[in-house]
Structure formats: C-alpha cells, structure tokens
Amino acid sequence: MSGLSLLLRAARAAFPAGARQLRTGGFRSAYAKELFLGKMWKEEVFPYPEISNEELEEINQFVGPVEKFFSEEVDSKKIDQDAKIPPETLKGLKNLGLFGMQIPEEYGGLGLSNTMYARLGEIISLDGSVAVTLAAHQAIGLKGILIAGTDEQKAKYLPKLASGEHIAAFCLTEPGSGSDAASIQTRATMSEDGKSFLLNGSKIWISNGGLADVFTVFARTEIVDNDGAKKDKITALIVERAFGGVTNGKPEDKLGIRGSNTCEVHFENTKVPVENVIGEVGGGFKVAMNILNSGRFSMGSASAGMIKKLIEMTAEYACTRKQFNKKLSDFGLIQEKFTLMAVKAYVMESMAYLTAGMMDRPGVPDCSVEAAMVKVFSSEGAWICVSEALQVLGGLGYMKDYPYERYLRDSRILLIFEGTNEILRMYIALTGMQYAGKILTGKIKEMKKGNVGVALEIFVNKFRDSMGRKVDLGLVGKDGVAHPSLEESSKKLEENIYYFGTTVEGLLRRFGKTIVDEQLVLKRVADVSVNLYAMTAAISRASRSISIGLRNHDHEVLLTNIFCTEAYFKNNYAMAELEKYAAENLDDSIKKVAQQVLEKRAYICSHPLERTF
C-alpha cells in the first residue's frame, strides 16, 4: 500500500500544478446571481471549463489506484453491518493520500484543484461511510485551517492531517442549536493572563467525533465592542484532543452511512491557547459560513458517481431478467427509469464540473450560490434515482443481501447534512433576491413613486412580452455560444431566464424586503433558479462535447434536450404561480391546513367510518 502511495506522490511531483496557478485576473463569479436579473453571463459558463491534458493525465493517474482500492479492498457491506470502517481500510485511504486531497503539497497534501477533487469524489462516493468520513475530515473539519488559518497553524496541523495521522472534525451543532448561532452554548472563556481560553460545552452529531484528534470548535466568547459594551460573539478554535478534557459519547446508531463515526463531543475545561483561534476572536461566524459554503459543490460529482454505478448494476439485471418471455429492458416503464437516471446523472455531473471549473479560476471566485444549487439538485436527484433503481429490481432491491437498500439508506443523508435542502433553497433565493434587489431598487422606487417614464417602460415591456416577443440572449444564432443542435433547448433556457428576471422584479416590487418571510415563494424562486443553472450546465457541456467530438455526444444532446424540455415546463409552471397572489396559487390554503394540523398537533379529519346520527 505504501508503494502505491509513493507512486501517487511521484505522479503528483511529475505534474506540477504550475499550469493551474498561472492564470491571472480576478473576477467575481456571479452567473447564478445574474440569473435573478434575467441576464445571462455567457462568458462565465461558455465554453464549458476544461482542464489541460497534463492535468487530465495526472488525475487519471490518481483515479486508477483509487478505483482499484475501492473495488477490491473496501467491503461496504461489512462496514455497514459492523458500523465501523476497519483500521486497514482507513490505513489504505491514508496511504492513498485521500486524507489530504485539497491540502497544498507544501503541507504534504495532494494539492488537488476543485475539479480534481470532484473527480476523486465520484469514486469515493461508492461507499457512503468512507465518503462522509473523508468529507467530514477535509471538506469541513480542516477547511477552517485551510482557508482562514495562519501560516503557523497550517504548518503545525496540516501535515499530520494530510497524512491522515490526525483526523479532523467540525464541531458546530449543539443540542439546542442547528443553524442558529444565538443558541450556541459552548463557551470559551479567556484566562486571566490572556494566553488561553477555557472551553466548556457539548456538541452533538459530530462526524468523526470519536476518531478525531483535531477539532474545529465554534464557541461563544465575550468580546468588548468598539464602544466598550460587552457582547457575546462566536469564535472558531482549533482544539486538539491532547489539550485534555475532551471526551466523546458512544457512536450514534444511524439509518445510513453507518460506518461513519458520529457522536457527541464534550469539552470540559479544555485549555486552548489563543494562537489556536481561527481568524479573529469573535470572527467565528464568518469562518463557519465560509467553511459550510465551500464544502458543498463536491456532492454533485459524488452523487453522479453513485448513480453511474447504480445504472451499471441495474442495467445488468434488467437485461437478463425475463418476464412473459420478454426482458425487463423491453418494457417501456423500465426504460423510462433508466432514462431518468441517465438524465439526472448527466445534469448533476455537468453542474458539478461546471461549478468546480468556475471555482478553479484565479482570484477568489464566490461560487457559494452555484455550489448550493449543485447540492440541492444532486442530493434530490440521487434520492430519486436510487429509489427508481430499487424499483427496477423489485423485491430483490429490498433485500439486505443486495447493496441497493444500503445505497438508499446512505443517500438519504444527502438531503439533510451540510445545510438541509430547505435551508439551502432559502440561501439560494435570498442571496439572488438581495443581489437583484440592490440593482433594481432604484427602478422600482421610481415606478412606485409614479414616474411615468419608468412605468411606461415597464408597460411597453409587458406589452411586448404578451405579444410573444422572441427572447434572444445570444446563446444561439450569429455569434452564438451553444451548438446549433441544441437550439431548441437554448431558446427555452433563454426564454426562462428572461421571464425569471421579470418574475423576480415583480416579486421585489410586491414583497420588498418582507420576502424573507415568504418561504413558499422563495422555494419556487430557488427551484426555478436551480433548474436554470442545471439547464445552462447541460447545454454548455453538450455543446462542448459536440464541438470537440466526444464519443456518444449525440446521446448527450438527447439527454440535454429531455432535461431542458422538462425543466422548461416546470419553470413556466412555477413562474406562473409566482405571478399569482397567495389566494390563487394555493399558498393560503397550504398555510391554513398546516396551521390547523399543527394547532392540534395531529391529523384532524374525522375517521371515514365516523357518523353523526
């Protein structure tokens, strides 16, 4: 195994990452946010991001051994049954360098770009428990040190974390606090000499909590404001288990990802030196947000990897099992399921690598909205696909002897962790609304004030829309960036984007800043924007594939057209609903039902057999 590791490191050395780091410029990425204005920032997403031949060769050098390791040495069934990853497997992962994928080489990591990290994520996701263990370690656990740590902190912690000698964990959640910073109870009190903090409190559901040696802990600290007032603020701390006073509960028994270690972690008078503060004292909130926002994009490729594997396994079954002298694969309803899986896998893959490519651009592009979109789309897609795959297999899929039920259980967590999809929808919609609102405020205010010019402009626009104007954002046609064979889909995307812009403007005019309370509206906004980004990614990728003549690009065109057509109708429906008032689009009724049920905390209808006389 160490031989393999050497090989990997040698490969890493043979292909320096120079090409990656040489790019210049520093523009902020805002493709997803621009969608809220009805605009398409084509340069951001066309052409589809590519990596150089050297990088491709390099990543393929990694992929081979990792794939081999996962197919030969990771026994997912046993991990699931024993609820533990065996030490040899962990050792193998460490030897492959998978504990330091994104840690720069100078600290002993593999220094992978986001794109390459996404590529390895595809394989790692074949075992949910391993994927979560690795993600908890590096996507969130040590990410704080990586993005906000000082050079000393990096030098002290990253090498051991990269080699896997130390495992990291991210400690944010508390019994009374999920996303609410105000209810964090863990407290770090500055010692009298001002050289250290005393940490006290409990964290729950900490992935790797029982294995970790290094914790990123968020705790409340008292700080003095500029005006002298004392205030509690969140501070991020690096805590070593060796500091003492760190204990953990027994591993939680979970539905899925059973092999990953999740437990409570308690800190009792743990002495943490001030040098171990990540960022500044009282600046932990930003650190936490940045860590959470940066970790999500990889779920796209991971889900896609899992679905691709599932397609292989279920296709094998569908093409061999016979019923009524016909193969399962000859039945339309079975075929439909494979199409669905292929479409979803294609789109989430496209989104994941588009986002990774955008993140790999020089400067510090902020792709958090795009990453959240990838997470929402891929986690829900994965859940649907696994469920459909199970359906293809019928009763067999339900049996513990086969791996399908494990995939189903494992994939359920995707919709929950790293920010539940509901929370991320709020994030996507509100971030976009804030962006569009800043720009549109002036215009809307003018109109509300009764500025005839602005009102007339809006009226003329509305009139032209209603007369069936052709939207042209320059995706196809002369100087078009999408391939002509995708013209239909591109037109649909353009139309959707344009009308999404007008819808958002209408919503801002209607709700203003009170839109934060309109969660049903925001959900639709988020859904449309996720679809728009997904359509963009698919069209961009398919265009590139046709243009450079990748194998089976005609298949990609089919997938893209299927997805875009379906998404187009869904978007139109959602936007039509968004233009209505709450009484007409069922929102009022939905809220009322929920209110009545929740008031009684029960299903309140009389039993159908009940009678009154």
Next chain:
Amino acid sequence: GEAQNRTQESEPSAGGWGGGRLRGAPPARRGGNSAALSRSELVPSAKGDKEKDRGFRDGSLVPFDELFERAHEGDRNKAAFNRAVEFFCQRDIRRRGHVEFINAALRKMPEFGVERDLDVYNKILDVFPKEVFVARNFIQRMFNHYPRQQECGIHVLEQMENYGIMPNKQTKFLLLQIFGDRSHPIRKYQRLMYWFPKFKHINPYPVPAALPRDPVDLARISLQRIAADLSAEVTVYQMPLTDISDAGKEITQPHIVGIQSPDQQELLARHNPARPVFVEGPFPLWLKKTCVYYYVLRGDPLPPEEKEEVIDSERNFYYPMHLDLDLDRDLWDDEEFYVDEVAEGPIFAMCMAGAGDQATLAKWILGLQQTNPILSQTPVVFHLTPGPRELQAASDSESGEEEIPQSWHMKQEL
C-alpha cells in the same frame, strides 16, 4: 348488517301500516267525514272512569299530572315515568286524551330526569294512536289534518330539539305510522335530521359531557382549556386533604393546580427582576353550568425599549435573516387587517386553587420557584378581589371556590 337494517326499515311500513289500515275502518267508507268522525272518538265520554276523567270535564290543563304522581312510589326515575306512560296506554284502548297526556308527560320529564332520554321520547310518541291521523288524500294533506295532534307531535320533537336529543330511526317509524309521510311532524323530523348532525361538532372547543367531580381533575381540564397550548404542563402543587389535627381541630388543605407553558417559562426567565409580577384573580370560567375561578401571574406591559428584539446579522449560519433592501411590501400583498392592539403584559402562569386566600396562592408561587428560579428574586404583588363571593351564593355551589380573600389590595413581598 345492511340487509338486516333494511328489513327492519321496511317492516313497519309494510306490516304496520297495511295491517293498521285493514284493522281500522276502511277509508273509503268514511269519506269526507273521517276527520269529524275520528275527532268525535276523541271526545271524552262520561262512561269512563269518573275519577280519572274528572280533569277533562273540569277543563283543567293538567289532568294527567296525578297519573305521574301516582306512578312514582319510590324515586322519580325512568322506570316510574315509563310506568305512568304504560298505565295510560293500557287504560283505554282508544287512548282518549292522549294529546293532553303527552303535553303533561313532556312537562314532567325534567322532574323524572328523563328529559335527555331518547327512549322515553319514543315511548311518548308511541302513545299516539297509529294510522288514524294519516292523511289519505291530497286535500287532507294540503290542509292541516288533525292540527292538534300534529302540533302535539311537533311539540315532542321541539322538546327533543331543545335538549339536543337526536331522533333515531324508531322515532321516524313512529312518526310515519302516526302522521304519515309529508306531515308536519315528519317535516320537523327531517329538519332536525338536517341540522342536528351539522351542529353536532360545531364547537371547536367542546366541553366534556360530564365534568369530572374531582376538583383537581376539573382544574386540570379548565386550565388546559384556558392555556390553549399543548406544551403547557399542569402541575399539582398541593392535593386537597382534610385531616383532624392532634388538637381535634379540622384542618383542610385546599388543592392548588397550576399550569405553565415552556413559552411562559421563557418569558418569565427574561423578565427583569427589578419590576414586580402580580398575582391577580379570581377570574371566572364557565364550563357549561359550572363556574370555576382561576388566578394569573402576570407582568406589566413591557416598556418599549425592551420590546424590540433586534435580529443579529450574525444569527443564521446558512441564509440571511433579513434583506438589506429599501423596498417595502406592496399594498396588494398586504393581507394584514388593521388591528388596534391594546398593550398587555405577559402572563407567566395560571392556577386554580381550593381557596383564594393569599397564603394558599403564596404556596403556588413557592412551587413555581422550583422551575422558575428568577421568581425568588422578583417581588410578587397580590391583587386579589373578593369578587365572586356574591356570585357564588347566587349561582352554583359546585365550584370549588369558597374562601375568598378578605382584603382588596393585599401586598406582600415574597
């Protein structure tokens, strides 16, 4: 089950009606005089028992009361009532004076405690002679056929309506047998059956049919009813107890039952201990015919500077809690009504006690201190009114409130 029902349903109409018609005089022969004839049958005859029929001749409105008086030797109960009805039915095959008897029976029902008994109503309806009052042609149906009898039938149904008794199938068969289809009592029955089921569950906050006897249980359901919060927790601070002390003096320990929701606990925890909290009461609560009294622990309305809760911008790790926009909600989406809100202080807890004196209520406050430590640092002011004592004497003795504080504004700092 269904088939059985159906046969039951069809039996009276086939057997009863048809048979009745055969037994009675043929309708054709009676012709147009039938009304007059049958009415004459009902005129009291001098040949009857002189004692019993005296009432009729005297023109007294309550000639049958004594029938009921005679029927109950022991208790006034359902059996006694039924005996009276049966006696009337057996006495005279023609059931002379049945309208008067039924009116008297209806009046007597509450006395015998059967005013909510459907069987008894059916038994009363059964007193009517069958078949005789059924309209036999459209002209009879058009005019008020046997108005007294029909009105009497309606009267029975009205009394059922007033007591909220829903007629059943038997009621319907009886009415059909007595008055026939499309008669006024049947119409009344149909209206009852239309509205009663609709109104049966109209009250979203139903009071149990029989209130618990135990004052602690009664306090529990009353408090849960006022609190209207499923998370609210009822605590019995003291069980009622009567004991004889060594000195031979009787000691009664009143019950104290309190309720507090987690939200109220939180409100109290945030209360500024420098400002007092108030124990106020008693306030009445009516549960059907029972009145109970409760006390509240409340604070003064919050001063404006404490009311505003500023949402920290660093509150939510995942998404912005408010947007930095200078745009307000448009008129069309503003679905809030203008509500003139009266500033009210928070209510921290409520209780019901067997006695309304300050010593008892102080025990409640002591009990609350266990779960609300801040209460031990907060001054508690007792604002107790002697209000319900007068009410008490006039209304109901059932409620557990006897002792009422003597002084108006007693103040005590705990």
